[in-house]
Amino acid sequence: MTGPTPRTIAEHLTATLARVRPLEVVDVPLVEAVDALGLVLARDVAATAPVPAFDNSAMDGYAVRRSELPEDGTEVTLPVLADIRPGPTSDVVGAILGPIRPGSRDESGQESRPQPPGVVRIMTGAPLPAGFDAVVPVERTSTGRFVAGRPTTERTVTLARQPRDHVRRAGTDVATGDRLASTGGVVTAGLVAVAAAAGLTTLAVHxxxxxxxxxxxxxxxxxxxxxxxxxxxxxxxxxxALAREAGADVVRVGAVPDDAAALTATLDHVAPGVDLVVTSGGVSAGASDVVREVLATGSPTDVEIAAVAVRPGRPQALASWRGVPWIAVPGNPVSALVSFTLFARPALRRLAGHRGAPTVRTARAAVGWPSPPGAEQVLPVVIGPDGVTPAASDGHHLSGLPAADALAVVPADVAQVSPGDEVTVHPLGEDRS
Structure with missing residues (x-):
């Protein structure tokens, strides 16, 4: 193990990400998709069935054959042949038309049935019977409206040709084979809905x-x-809370005393069941810094101790414990939040299968503030309509964290931020991009 290596934020992030890779792929049943929200898709999602699956009525009304309705819109009175509701439906037209008339054949030579004139009472979502090509809404007929729960009572209905067919055609929303989502996207409620409608039963995710x-x-x-x-x-x-917000399941151990044997036992206990260990405190150069003590024992492997040129958050360390990546951050709470946001959150994203870095953008300073020379300053800020403002009078104060919605990063060569200056901003909170 060598001594601290001076690094920039970008260099330490690169070293951190080099230690993790996307986790294995699992197939999640759609019926359990509520537990998969936010997970990253490992494969493209393609429809295995069309949406709609069949031609169906877009309105409550009457299915008609346009050929039976005058072109000029003149009203006609036709018999009501049947009543179709949403749900499993047999060959309704076959039931309506009765037995095949001997000797009558269609163009393919198959025996065919006569088609008596008439309409079919049909409800929204019910399959359009074969041979019918439009629906006239009930409010545009002599019936006026249907009464819930009442069976068909009208024997005939008077209606006219309509300019729209009010039919949802099979596959007009989604065709079989259409790509619904791409690899690297995340599972959302909307994706779950369209995937289920398009015939899928599972989603492949990290x-x-x-x-x-x-x-x-x-x-x-x-x-x-x-x-x-x-x-x-x-x-x-x-x-x-930050790890859960980043989409991870969390095992919170709590406080371990400044005792190398106690920390070693804790790491031995938790490492077999996790993909990443994050510790806070004990990583500086004090006599009680237990993390530094354990890092020097030889039990961890691939140890890197770094002095990152950032304030707050200078002392950092990386290692592996029983093959599990270990990120060690400082114990000051604001330093810990800064370090997690800059280094641990991107590592969790890579484990989860995200391809890109967390959202980073630029914003203008609404007010001015000093920045320490020779180090990148990371400051909790509030984003307002006029730009960003420090969340507290001192960047180390915990009191500013509840209001902070981002971290502003000021370059190392800037000693004073002036109103209107552009700064890099790392949003805090949930990030599913």
Missing amino acids: RRPRVAVVSTGSELAAPGSTAPGTIPDSNSLMLA
Whole structure:
């Protein structure tokens, strides 16, 4: 293990991402798709059936044959031959037309049935019977309206030719083979709906990442504790929330004391069941920095200790524990949030199968603020109509985090941000892009 290596944010991110790769592909049944929302598609999604699956009525009314309706729109009175409702339907026309008339044949030579004039009472979504090519809405007929639950009562109906057919034709929305979503997209409620309608039963996705969150420090206590000399363990709660927000399943261990044996035992316990370990604290150069102590023991492999030229968040480390990637971030809560957003969140995205980096954009500063020389400044900010404003008077203050909706990154060679200057902005919160 070597000493700290000076790095930029971009260099440390590259080193972090080199340690992870997309997780394996699983087929998720559509009936369980609520648990797959946000997962990344591993293959294109193509329709296996058309939508609509068959010609069906777009209105409550009467199925007609246009050839029986005068071209000039003159009303005619026709018999009502049958009543079709949505749901499994047998050959309604066959039931209507009766037995085949001997000796009558169609163009293919098959025996055919006579087609008596008339209409079919039909409800929205019901299949259009063969031979019928349009629907006249009930409100445009002598019937006026249907009464729910009442069977067919009208023997005849008076209606006229309509300019629209009010029929949803098979495959006009989705054709068999149409691509519904591409590899790298995410599972959404809308995709689930169209996939089910188009005949699919499963979606191929990358498995959801599982991350262990561990905070270190003998001074840490459970929230609500009033023991002298302790502080609440906010880091493990915050990092667990950030990991869940990034789409991962989370194992939150909580605080581990500054004891190398205790941390080793904790890592041994959680590593077999997760895809990534994130620890906070103990990564600097203090006498109680237990993460640095464990990193020096030889138990972890591929250890990289880095001094990233960023404020806050300078001390960072990367390693593998029993083959599981390990990201170690500082213990200051704002430093931990910054480090997770810049390094751990992109790593989780790669594990989840995302191809691109988290959303990053530029915004203008609404006010001015100083920036420390020689390091990239990362500052929690609020995005308003006039640009970005620091969320707190001091970037290390926890009080600014509830209002912050982004992190602004100021280049290392900028000592003063002026109103109107452009800064890079990393949005906080859910990111499914």
